[in-house]
Amino acid sequence: MRLYFAVKEKSCIFAAKFENEKFYFMTKPLKIVVLAKQVPDTRNVGKDAMTPEGTVNRAALPAIFNPEDLNALEQALRLKEQIQGSTVGVLTMGPPRAGEIIGSTVGVLTMGPPRAGEIIRQGLFRGADTGWLLTDRLFAGADTLATSYALATAIKKIGDVDIVIGGRQAIDGDTAQVGPQVAQKLGLNQVTYAEEILKIENNIATIRRHIDGGVETVEVPLPCVITVNGSAAPCRPCNAKLVMKYKYAMCPLEVDANSEFGIRNVELSKTRPYLTLNQWSVADVDGDPNQCGLSGSPTKVKTVQNIVFQAKESKTLTASDSDVEGLIKELLEEKIIG
Amino acid sequence: MNNVFVYIETEGTQVAEVSQELLTKGRKLADQLGVELHAVVAGTGIKGKVEDQILPYGVDKLFAFDDEGLFPYTSAPHTDILVNLFKEEQPQICLMGATVIGRDLGPRVSSSLTSGLTADCTQLEIGDFDDVKTKKHYDNLLYQIRPAFGGNIVATIVNPDHRPQMATVRSGVMQKAIYEGKAKNEVVYPEVSKYVSPEAYVVKVLDHHVEAAKHNLKGSPIVVAGGYGMGSKEGFDMLFELAKVLHGEVGASRAAVDAGFCDNDRQIGQTGVTVHPKVYIACGISGQIQHIAGMQDSKIIISVNSDPDAPINKIADYVIVGTVEEVVPKLIKYYKQNSK
Numbered sequence: 062m063r064l065y066f067a068v069k070e071k072s073c074i075f076a077a078k079f080e081n082e083k084f085y086f087m088t089k090p091l092k093i094v095v096l097a098k099q100v101p102d103t104r105n106v107g108k109d110a111m112t113p114e115g116t117v118n119r120a121a122l123p124a125i126f127n128p129e130d131l132n133a134l135e136q137a138l139r140l141k142e143q144i145q146g147s148t149v150g151v152l153t154m155g156p157p158r159a160g161e162i163i164g165s166t167v168g169v170l171t172m173g174p175p176r177a178g179e180i181i182r183q184g185l186f187r188g189a190d191t192g193w194l195l196t197d198r199l200f201a202g203a204d205t206l207a208t209s210y211a212l213a214t215a216i217k218k219i220g221d222v223d224i225v226i227g228g229r230q231a232i233d234g235d236t237a238q239v240g241p242q243v244a245q246k247l248g249l250n251q252v253t254y255a256e257e258i259l260k261i262e263n264n265i266a267t268i269r270r271h272i273d274g275g276v277e278t279v280e281v282p283l284p285c286v287i288t289v290n291g292s293a294a295p296c297r298p299c300n301a302k303l304v305m306k307y308k309y310a311m312c313p314l315e316v317d318a319n320s321e322f323g324i325r326n327v328e329l330s331k332t333r334p335y336l337t338l339n340q341w342s343v344a345d346v347d348g349d350p351n352q353c354g355l356s357g358s359p360t361k362v363k364t365v366q367n368i369v370f371q372a373k374e375s376k377t378l379t380a381s382d383s384d385v386e387g388l389i390k391e392l393l394e395e396k397i398i399g
Numbered sequence: 400m401n402n403v404f405v406y407i408e409t410e411g412t413q414v415a416e417v418s419q420e421l422l423t424k425g426r427k428l429a430d431q432l433g434v435e436l437h438a439v440v441a442g443t444g445i446k447g448k449v450e451d452q453i454l455p456y457g458v459d460k461l462f463a464f465d466d467e468g469l470f471p472y473t474s475a476p477h478t479d480i481l482v483n484l485f486k487e488e489q490p491q492i493c494l495m496g497a498t499v500i501g502r503d504l505g506p507r508v509s510s511s512l513t514s515g516l517t518a519d520c521t522q523l524e525i526g527d528f529d530d531v532k533t534k535k536h537y538d539n540l541l542y543q544i545r546p547a548f549g550g551n552i553v554a555t556i557v558n559p560d561h562r563p564q565m566a567t568v569r570s571g572v573m574q575k576a577i578y579e580g581k582a583k584n585e586v587v588y589p590e591v592s593k594y595v596s597p598e599a600y601v602v603k604v605l606d607h608h609v610e611a612a613k614h615n616l617k618g619s620p621i622v623v624a625g626g627y628g629m630g631s632k633e634g635f636d637m638l639f640e641l642a643k644v645l646h647g648e649v650g651a652s653r654a655a656v657d658a659g660f661c662d663n664d665r666q667i668g669q670t671g672v673t674v675h676p677k678v679y680i681a682c683g684i685s686g687q688i689q690h691i692a693g694m695q696d697s698k699i700i701i702s703v704n705s706d707p708d709a710p711i712n713k714i715a716d717y718v719i720v721g722t723v724e725e726v727v728p729k730l731i732k733y734y735k736q737n738s739k
Contacts (some may be wrong), residue, residue: 233547240502241505241506251474274611275608277471279473359514361558361559363556367551370695376718380719380721380729385729385733386737390737
């Protein structure tokens, strides 16, 4: 005999399962939102990343899923597997038009993602259930605070979220500010630098996190915001079946009626509504335009400069024994090493 | 009012070095602005134990919050302390370490106060700003200078209208020095419950484990650093050997750390440690800007690279063109032969 029922205790609901004459208490299904960002791949900056004029050569930097956001997605997907009925949605922001350039926190020009819904699709391919693309001209020029405001309003709109989880930081800004600021805007507790969500019981998450020179284990009541460190488990690869299922999923703004993908999307979404991805503007999330984009950003970029290092007059040596020994002797004589 | 504040980080009763580095920087900024340098510290059982580690760096006034539950650090109580103290004190600048704690606390505080925060600044200066759009002129703003876009450009950020102007700085970027001028050295112990609500203590730290640093890369006079060109974790073994004979430490570029050749606590660069050694030996490091920014102040730079056009060679004093496999063992051999 198998029996399911729910009991309400304090403020949280537990589902209980009666099976093989035993009770199993299960945590209620979780609604998880993963914050994910499409970023230029600044890690693999080659010689061609800067143009001869000294500007950033965007074409040389492919747009990728921010690496630590993938670590966060993995933690979310694991929870979904552990706690029956849980859902995972991917929330991302992108410019209104493909290829459009927006100014970000540090006044860096970030590359307009060629296909803004790509991050959501990448999430769906790995096991997420849904996604939202937050896009509006009003978001342009946002620093971390205005970005956090936009994300927080979207999370409120999604509603009843148990866990908001994202990467510790994005590789194009390296600020690590958005997670804590979203938490503050939502009035939620935060756990940053998480390495593993060890368990969720009685509506309390136990999390192992990285700290300077060590590790810490903390307990935090849900709902909460978690940011995940790059030392956490890597994300699973795309699932072939899910890739087939969501291949033609698109946000309305991406649909180009002249492209093969666009045509397929229009055709297939008539019978498969999940192929139309959520796309929200400031108005859709009841946002205050004054707190978005440039006007909602306390920080202003004064100047942006290329880095020029002072070149030195260097002595070039070969790998020959006499050259290497000569150098060592010189350094020893001048007491530079000793 | 309008003073410069530094948030002091502690591990137990040990003050973090980065906080002392920021006090020295904060003192200079305060002197330049003609205001006082204030420090705020929060912990458990710190009274009488941390003051001597803080005041000598030129602190005019220290706010020491000592109570149960303030160590180990959790976000909410420390946020409450800073937010409520800043509402009273109205500082113009607040600096904190770009550490795990500073990067957890800073954004939370800045969001609460709707003030701007710039992470991982590499330089802090005072200067004027003209807003082109509003045509407004601002005197004496904090220039928060930081690398951006993976370190390929450097941006100067200002917070014209919001206070405090907040910035985090990584350990080792600024240099600490005992203040030789006269500071007021006043210490107050505010009542914690007036600043922190009881609900703030909801996150529980079950286990807190910190190991003493395994190495002293930041303070080492000789650094042997390896890049992606080392090829493997095993490739780094010879760098450890070279560092050992030279009595130095091993560092790594981000590419080498990302490839898993070396632990990330040895990463040198904008997103790692900044070093200022007497001798820096770069092995198989091409020299991305983000790396160079963390070691360019080294006195003597030796580059070992098979590519004679590697960008790092431009800033090197000595360039040895050759493979690391060939050159590094020779460096070890000839040092052993010629030293003593």
